[in-house]
Amino acid sequence: MKQVRPKKNLGQHFLTDLSIAKRIADTVDACPDIPVLEVGPGMGVMTQYIVEKPRPFKVVEIDRESVEYLNEHFPKLRENILGEDFLRMDLRKVFDGQQFVLTGNYPYDISSQIFFKMLDNRDLIPCCTGMIQREVALRMASQPGNKQYGILSVLIQAWYDVEYLFTVEPGVFNPPPKVQSAVIRMTRNKVQKLGCNxxxxxxxxxxxxxxxxxxxxxxxxxxxxxxxxxxxxxxxxxxxxxxxxxxxxxxxxxxxxxxxxxxxxxx
Structure with a gap:
C-alpha cells in the first residue's frame, strides 16, 4: 500500500524523523506498567516504537486511509486499531476502566479539546505525553506572571504537573507546519479536590x-x-x-x- 497522503482538513503533519519519534514514544515510560493509547498515529512513526513495549497498547485514528495503512503494516496491532473520533469516545471502555497513558502527535487545531477531555477523565489518565504546537506547550507549562499563562495553564496545572521536554523544528514533518512544535509530559498530581466549587x-x-x-x-x-x-x-x-x-x-x-x-x- 502506498503512503498516506496528509490531509489538511485533519491537520495532519506526519513526523519523518525516526530519532525524534522514538524520543516521543519513550516519554510514556514515565508511567510504566499501564496501557497506552496513542491518538492520531497516522502511518505509525511513533507506533512502531510503542508497540514493542511490554504493555497493552491501542491506537485511535479517525482517518480511514491511515487505519488501512496501520492494519497492513502492524498486523500484531490489528485488533487494537480503533477507527474512531477520540473526542467522541467513551474512554472508560478503551481498556475496560483501567488507567492508561495518553500520547500522540496531536493535531494542532484540536489539541486543547483533547486536553480538556483528559481533564474530564483525569481519574483514568495519570500521565499524558506527546507533541503539540510550541505556543500551546508554553501556555500549558507557564507560571503566574508570564504572558503565556492562561486558561490552559490554570486548568491543567490544577490537576497535573506539566513538563516542557523539548522543541521540534518544522523541517522534520511532511508537510512542514508553519510553527515550531514541542513535546510535553503531564503527570497527575496528588490533588483530589480543589477545595471549591x-x-x-x-x-x-x-x-x-x-x-x-x-x-x-x-x-x-x-x-x-x-x-x-x-x-x-x-x-x-x-x-x-x-x-x-x-x-x-x-x-x-x-x-x-x-x-x-x-x-x-x-x-
Whole structure:
C-alpha cells in the first residue's frame, strides 16, 4: 500500500524523523506498567516504537486511509486499531476502566479539546505525553506572571504537573507546519479536590482570561451586578489581572464568590 497522503482538513503533519519519534514514544515510560493509547498515529512513526513495549497498547485514528495503512503494516496491532473520533469516545471502555497513558502527535487545531477531555477523565489518565504546537506547550507549562499563562495553564496545572521536554523544528514533518512544535509530559498530581466549587472555578478562570488585559473586577461584572459590594470587599485582589493569580488564589476567589452569592441569595 502506498503512503498516506496528509490531509489538511485533519491537520495532519506526519513526523519523518525516526530519532525524534522514538524520543516521543519513550516519554510514556514515565508511567510504566499501564496501557497506552496513542491518538492520531497516522502511518505509525511513533507506533512502531510503542508497540514493542511490554504493555497493552491501542491506537485511535479517525482517518480511514491511515487505519488501512496501520492494519497492513502492524498486523500484531490489528485488533487494537480503533477507527474512531477520540473526542467522541467513551474512554472508560478503551481498556475496560483501567488507567492508561495518553500520547500522540496531536493535531494542532484540536489539541486543547483533547486536553480538556483528559481533564474530564483525569481519574483514568495519570500521565499524558506527546507533541503539540510550541505556543500551546508554553501556555500549558507557564507560571503566574508570564504572558503565556492562561486558561490552559490554570486548568491543567490544577490537576497535573506539566513538563516542557523539548522543541521540534518544522523541517522534520511532511508537510512542514508553519510553527515550531514541542513535546510535553503531564503527570497527575496528588490533588483530589480543589477545595471549591470546581464548576465555578472553571467559569471564573475562563471569564477572567477572556478579558486578560482587564482587572478582575471588570471581567467579573459578567457574573455579578456592577454595583455589588463584593467588588469593594475584595478590592485588594480584584484590582489584579488574571495572569497575576496562582491556582490557590483562583480557588480562594471561587470560594469568596460562592459564599457571597449564597449569602445574598438566601438574604
Amino acid at each position: 470546581e464548576e465555578l472555578f472553571k467559569r471564573i478562570v475562563k471569564t477572567t482570561f477572556n478579558q486578560r488585559r482587564k482587572m478582575l473586577r471588570v471581567s467579573l461584572k459578567q457574573m455579578l451586578p456592577a454595583d455589588s459590594p463584593f467588588f469593594d470587599e475584595y478590592s485588594s485582589v480584584l484590582t489584579k489581572r488574571p495572569e497575576q493569580l496562582s491556582i490557590p488564589e483562583f480557588v480562594e476567589l471561587a470560594n469568596w464568590l460562592e459564599n457571597y452569592l449564597c449569602a445574598n441569595t438566601n438574604a
